Amino acid sequence: MHDSLRSLLRHRKAAVGGGLLLFFLLLSLVGPWFVMDPKDLVGRPHQPPSAAHWFGTTGQGQDVLAQTVVGARETLAVGFAVGALVTLVGALVGVTAGYLGRRVDDVLSLTTNVFLVIPGMPLAIVLGAYLPSGPFRMVAVLTVAGWAWNARVFRAESLALRGRDFVSAAVVTGESHARIVSRELLPNMASLLGSSFIGNTLYAVGAQVGLEFLGLGDVSAVTWGTNLYWAGNDAALLTRSWWIFVPTGLCIALVGFALTLVSSAIDELTNPALRVHKPAPLPKGTTLPVHVDRPAPGVLLSVQDLCIDYATEKGASRVVDTVSFDLAPGEVFGLAGESGSGKSTIGSALLGLLPTSARVTQGRILFNGMDVTALEGAGLRAFRWRQVSMVFQSAMSALNPVLTLGEQFHDTLAAHGRVSRTTSYARARELLGMVGLSPDLVTAYPHQLSGGMRQRVGIALALALEPRLVIMDEPTTALDVVVQKELLQRMLELKQRLGFAILFITHDLPLLLALSDRVGILQGGKLVEVGTSAGLRAGAQHPYTQLLLSSFPHLVAGDVSVTPHPPAASELSVARPSLRVAAIPGGHR
Amino acid sequence: MGRYILRRLGFYLIAAWASLTLNFVIPRLAPGDPASAMFARFQGKVQPEAMEALKAAFGFTDAPLYSQYFTYLKHLAQGDLGMSYAYFPSPVTEVIGTGLMWTVALAGVAVIISFALGSFLGVLAAWNRGGWLDSGLSPALAFLGAFPYFWLAMLALYLFGFVLGWFPLRHAYGHDMEPGMTFAFAADVARHAVLPAASIVVATLGGWMLGMRNTMVATLGTDSIRLAHARGLPPRQVMLRYAARNALLPNVTSFGMAVGFVLSGSLLTEIVFSYPGTGYLLILAVRNQDYPLMQGLFLVITLAVLAANFAVDLICLWLDPRTRAHA
């Protein structure tokens, strides 16, 4: 909590927005004592700014500066009150619906959605017209007209949190509903509550000003809205008295802008995906113009002393550290490693797909003698997929959900040469048949396929241009074992037929040993051991390889020993931080 | 697919029924006796005997509430929203009729331009993240978006109407114009619409841009974009056909939600320009306490927003094959 407050203050948007907001709060609190009475007729009407009246006078002869300053008080008070009330009602309805679910949710969601589509302003006007005028009318009217959006947001959030295992765990612990809501759900919504409150205040100020401009407020009070109402009534435009409406409008906009800044600062701090990273600059790698070595005979891919750094806020972090290996044409080479070992980063680097925060800082990747790390623009695009293609772990999400399979094959083929749709579709049908799918699926959308089928499509797509190397990044991790084996057998069969090489990346060492000709073991970005599958199985040299090998239980060997012995020290040391990004409390989904 | 459409239609019918009922309930639940106050305003305009008939026509009788409700629904079904006080003795439907057309045309055109332009800018901002569009234009538009719509309208009218004299000051077409399907009339209408439409567009552009930018940023981080790049697809194709096409979907949904909000704002803009739409009627109704007109406007505007939302649902259905399948 302390950390998040501190980072909020460091945040530029938050600082500017918060500063502005503070200024207006102070203005509304102490300002009225320093200006004239806003209702007094202190001068001639429609006077431009002068030494006596810095902001000029209104159509009735009142001081505009006084009206602007005093107007802040009620406007902001109503704004914050409505903001708080709308947040409260919305959170109450939304969390109740999302947490209790079933019929309660059906009823509350329906009510919420109905109020959401009924336009707020006309509803507020009808309500306001019938309620007795008074300070609370505005608050009541704006709350009724505005609660629904919040209820929807909070329902979605609590529904998402409700499905998280820590809520189930609390139920299993025996916690009461009240305690689960107050201690498990709500603390996770702190930032959502904050940004909703800000957003609702923004809504309240705008809607309030609008209603008052219509004449639905108390026209004898001094608020920003009534200032504008009188500006309109007293023909400020006709008399070209711009000073009557400009100061109030600017104040409204500044408050609104400040609220927007604070709210987006909260969003950005809790949802790192929206942040623009300004990481410490990385030392530029020694990129030479694309140069082509004479490929060594029998070597398709040669990774030489490869180092890849990620820029983080604390400086550069090395995720791939002087990795070297060769791959022969038609060979299956396996890269094994746990999370954070850098195995996927290497796969991305081979296709020039590193994220913007990562950079090759040393070494070369030679494909057929050509340095891939020096490729850019059109040259890189031509290299991708024609020479090296890739199958992703998440075939589920890697295909474009709104295009048919045929279209995605066509896009791929058309990017590498002029080709008609008819030709592409014929080729797509042929490829789908090759991976054991019905050719008629060219007209199907990705969501119509099962996980195993989508992964087959991923392989068919990878083979579309008959590349010489296919990178497979955990292609079967999300699949059941039976589907996994079907897929791998099909893949090896195609490899026999078409002769491409495979770089297979996974954490599953037994699988890799069965599949690959040679295997490299990665630990913390370093390649600690490379050997043939048979060699590693017979006798791994490096202790980490031995640890990995012994970690997988076998089906047949006699290792049923489960005598408890102290766990490996590395796992239990306090110092080691989690490699996964921490769950973000109240992150927006 | 048919089932999905029926379900949405069912929802909008419920929403329509809810707003009809709110419209019935609000005057009757209000403290004091606003109904009597309302009829007091007719005093002197109609004979005392006619007064009773008028009350009956509005459904304010001594009959039990449910029978009042059915009378109310019956009148609605016949398209009878009562009589306007301000335009007495014109029926409310007649008063609203022409106004609605102008409002839908003005707000519709402005909202569509703003959404299309804003979304496109959002796509570009996300694609060149941290570029001038992202870090320069985006906050500038956010600042403009913080002004009330009608205030921007006042400023635009002051600068381009009164000071510079580039555009007409009020109304939807000139006094000397004969409404008709002529080119000259259309051009005049367009000239009159520029300032009000532009002020709505300027006020809402930033919101659409930011919304699209944020969903686009999220979409750009997905594997589907990585795969598109890996396949060597041209960047423009990745940006539009792979990223923007998918990022657009959630924004179209929120477009439906925002229609009511933007419409509310544009009503106020109409007032500034004395545009003959429903907003102008609304202020007349509020200032004259013309309850029947006010309530009629509420109903008509709500139904228009519901219809717009239904149209957006149909567009989503057309855009997203997944909704088509689940339906």
Added chain:
Amino acid sequence: MSAPLLEAEGLTRSFSVGGFFSRERRPILKGVSFSLQPGEIVALVGESGSGKSTLARLLARLDMPDAGHLRLAGRDVLADDSAQASLDYRGRVQMVFQDPFASLNPVHTVAYHLERPLVRHGRVPKSGLRTKVLSLLESVGLTPADAFAKRYPHELSGGQRQRVAVARALAVEPQVIIADEPTSMLDVSTRKGVLQLLRGLTQERGIGILFITHDLASARHLADRILVLYAGTVVEAGRAEQVLGQPRHPYTKLLLSAVPDGADFLQAALPVRPATGLPPLVGCPFAPRCPVSEARCSTVPPPNILPAANHLVRCHLEASKGVTADASVSS
């Protein structure tokens, strides 16, 4: 023989599919029966969609079955749905979830996660709370305990978090722990430690563990008995070495042949027929994919066969070989 610790009989659960007005329901569990003895580990093996997670939720009473009985030490727990009975059950049956990144609340410290069950079930007086929390952390191998107690979940690695989750389950001194794929989200080098921890609990404290997994190899590694679940039905059950050593059901054989183990695992063909779509509702659910299925398989549900003591197979092809059991016999 005394009553088993936890006993399920004919647990059935289905979920409605389609929209608001649809009455269509898809069965997820179709009469699952099993028992668990003190100090025993029973592995429930199945692929995605087999209903194993639904069963875990039923046993943890996070969900109610449509039909069937659940008995804890001989007492029917579903009959009494009072709050006290529910709390009592939770004091004796605990659960460890699959994803330690999701099962700990990011806003609470490790100590909070362990104190809550202790307080809620009144296991220790307030003064002894801190000592108990530290000893729980030590018992799952998280030392120095006072350093771990102060931490937030995001400051721990996956394996450490899962140990905290185990400690939380242990806090109430339960008799049964339901472990739903406790290692599948962990890095391989930390899996073994968590499995050993669970095994230790059965030996030291006599806790019965239901170990839910998709991985036959770790089931063999850990479990005394194995149940194989397919499409909501237990198709084979028995002692671990029996089920994995002499599998009878074609589906068990299929699963075994797909485990990536040994140099030649990719050489042997899979004993399966290609089939798509959902498992059929009549006859044997595996029939469309079964390489040896016969005509009756797709019409008549297979009976329970007992080819050996404590070994159950639900397959028509075994009928000629084994003893047909009456349907009420649990595994």
